[in-house]
Amino acid sequence: xxxxxxxxxxxxxxxGNGIGAAIAHRLAAAGASVMLADNNEESAHAVCAEIxxxxxxxxxxKVDIRIPEEVQAMIDYxxxxxxxxxxxINNAGLGSQKHxxxxxxxxxxxxxxxxxxxxxxxxxxxxxxxxxxxxxxxxNFSSHSGLLGSSGRAAYAAAKGGIxxxxxxxxxxxxxxxxxxxxxxxxxxxxx
Numbered sequence: 407x408x409x410x411x412x413x414x415x416x417x418x419x420x421x422g423n424g425i426g427a428a429i430a431h432r433l434a435a436a437g438a439s440v441m442l443a444d445n446n447e448e449s450a451h452a453v454c455a456e457i458x459x460x461x462x463x464x465x466x467x468k469v470d471i472r473i474p475e476e477v478q479a480m481i482d483y484x485x486x487x488x489x490x491x492x493x494x495i496n497n498a499g500l501g502s503q504k505h506x507x508x509x510x511x512x513x514x515x516x517x518x519x520x521x522x523x524x525x526x527x528x529x530x531x532x533x534x535x536x537x538x539x540x541x542x543x544x545x546n547f548s549s550h551s552g553l554l555g556s557s558g559r560a561a562y563a564a565a566k567g568g569i570x571x572x573x574x575x576x577x578x579x580x581x582x583x584x585x586x587x588x589x590x591x592x593x594x595x596x597x598x
């Protein structure tokens with residue numbers, strides 16, 4: 407176990423599987439206390455058990471990132487367990503693969519609510535604690551679909567492009583408080 411992040415608390419949304427779980431494992435291995443936040447409580451607890459079995463510090467929280475009260479409850483629980491979060495990994499998201507002409511408006515709303523609104527709510531809630539601590543780090547997950555056009559990704563691309571634009575504005579607004587905000591845009595499987 408590394409001590410690189412031994413004095414840090416990290417919240418990782420969407421950490422019940424995939425990239426989020428891998429990030430949570432890596433942060434815990436580097437010494438961070440990790441709050442695993444996921445809409446699937448069972449998955450979050452499973453990853454939490456893996457981390458603690460390996461000697462890491464972790465706790466799990468069920469959260470629907472679209473609901474402000476649930477996001478705040480996640481922040482409060484993380485603070486109660488480990489102290490305020492120094493790091494937020496905004497990984498939770500939802501994908502869609504449907505031709506533009508066949509995409510219902512409900513799909514666009516769902517992509518925006520989960521990917522954009524959820525990212526906004528988590529970052530805003532975490533930033534308040536980070537300001538009190540004198541700084542922090544926020545990483546928002548976008549996608550290559552937010553940067554370029556690909557068939558069947560209109561609703562998803564709109565949301566992921568929104569995350570990129572929002573990240574730029576967050577970075578400017580939060581720099582004053584020593585909070586850095588970045589976005590990463592992984593290449594995703596076309597059948598996501």
